[in-house]
Amino acid sequence: MNLPPPPPSELAFQVADALRGIVRTLKRRLREQAPTGDLSPSQTAVLLRLESDGPATTSALARAEGMRPQSMAPIIAALERLGFLHGQPDPDDGRQTLHSLTPACKAWLAEGRAARQDWLSRRLQQQLSAAELGQLEQAIALLRRLTTD
Amino acid sequence: MNLPPPPPSELAFQVADALRGIVRTLKRRLREQAPTGDLSPSQTAVLLRLESDGPATTSALARAEGMRPQSMAPIIAALERLGFLHGQPDPDDGRQTLHSLTPACKAWLAEGRAARQDWLSRRLQQQLSAAELGQLEQAIALLRRLTTD
DNA sequence: CTAATATCAGGACAACTGATATAT
DNA sequence: CATATATCAGTTTTCCTGATATTA
Numbered sequence: 001m002n003l004p005p006p007p008p009s010e011l012a013f014q015v016a017d018a019l020r021g022i023v024r025t026l027k028r029r030l031r032e033q034a035p036t037g038d039l040s041p042s043q044t045a046v047l048l049r050l051e052s053d054g055p056a057t058t059s060a061l062a063r064a065e066g067m068r069p070q071s072m073a074p075i076i077a078a079l080e081r082l083g084f085l086h087g088q089p090d091p092d093d094g095r096q097t098l099h100s101l102t103p104a105c106k107a108w109l110a111e112g113r114a115a116r117q118d119w120l121s122r123r124l125q126q127q128l129s130a131a132e133l134g135q136l137e138q139a140i141a142l143l144r145r146l147t148t149d
Numbered sequence: 150m151n152l153p154p155p156p157p158s159e160l161a162f163q164v165a166d167a168l169r170g171i172v173r174t175l176k177r178r179l180r181e182q183a184p185t186g187d188l189s190p191s192q193t194a195v196l197l198r199l200e201s202d203g204p205a206t207t208s209a210l211a212r213a214e215g216m217r218p219q220s221m222a223p224i225i226a227a228l229e230r231l232g233f234l235h236g237q238p239d240p241d242d243g244r245q246t247l248h249s250l251t252p253a254c255k256a257w258l259a260e261g262r263a264a265r266q267d268w269l270s271r272r273l274q275q276q277l278s279a280a281e282l283g284q285l286e287q288a289i290a291l292l293r294r295l296t297t298d
Numbered sequence: 299c300t301a302a303t304a305t306c307a308g309g310a311c312a313a314c315t316g317a318t319a320t321a322t
Numbered sequence: 323c324a325t326a327t328a329t330c331a332g333t334t335t336t337c338c339t340g341a342t343a344t345t346a
Contacts, residue, residue: 022292026168042313095321118157136168147175189336
């Protein structure tokens with residue numbers, strides 16, 4: 001049996017409120033920097049999943065996204081038609097088809113990430129002094145402590 | 150005609166990279182603290198819109214969300230059935246029906262916001278010293294400078 | 299009479315469920 | 323035979339377009 005945790009201090013409450021606001025705003029501004037290219041949310045999720053986890057089968061992608069394989073199939077087919085994916089039959093298991101990002105898709109994803117990175121870098125450079133950048137660097141280390149453990 | 154802006158410094162680039170990562174992670178962790186209650190994205194958008202901008206008509210909501218009034222109508226009808234909204238005919242304009250959040254819905258929205266706020270406050274209190282909280286407070290002021298102007 | 303609001307009717311698309319063929 | 327992958331077919335949901343009644 002645990003004792004209830006102590007209530008947060010007034011300062012912690014104020015900082016939390018301000019932090020929630022700035023996180024939401026920054027997230028939106030970052031998103032504005034790179035157009036999604038008229039892909040559906042499902043399609044975007046598949047591309048990001050393949051980029052981070054590597055090639056996968058239709059069923060594996062469906063499981064990862066909480067969908068049925070029958071629903072994942074047309075999403076993949078559309079992405080293949082757009083030239084973002086290409087499927088290759090698994091040499092060991094004849095049932096499976098392994099889908100990978102095409103080089104063009106990898107380049108396009110990297111481009112979007114670079115656009116966001118570029119906007120934020122320039123923004124930091126323009127609006128903050130070197131000393132303030134250092135302050136921010138230390139604060140980011142503090143923020144990381146909130147999401148680990 | 151403008152000269153191209155100077156390229157960002159190495160430090161700005163590193164801070165931008167770290168900041169993008171921590172914003173994404175924090176956003177996700179905050180989202181995990183309050184369940185969405187099985188509402189569709191459109192329904193959630195309508196509730197948040199009404200909360201921030203006050204009562205509105207079907208057409209006004211449709212315009213705000215980039216939808217047709219015919220598509221907005223069933224969304225509102227579903228929210229009314231769930232007890233989140235209640236409509237009242239405009240006394241001045243007999244064509245319009247003004248939809249408002251019910252007190253129960255306002256309480257539910259506030260509850261979700263409070264859950265996120267509570268999680269973050271406690272997390273700050275537990276993981277950071279008072280001095281570090283002060284550092285973070287100053288850093289948030291710096292971040293605000295990135296999104297204004 | 300024109301403009302705006304709401305609603306009714308039917309179509310397109312994306313997800314679902316159920317069933318089937320093939321390979322392990 | 324039991325399991326896993328992929329796919330075919332039908333259904334539901336959600337948003338769309340088009341048309342109509344009512345009110346300003």
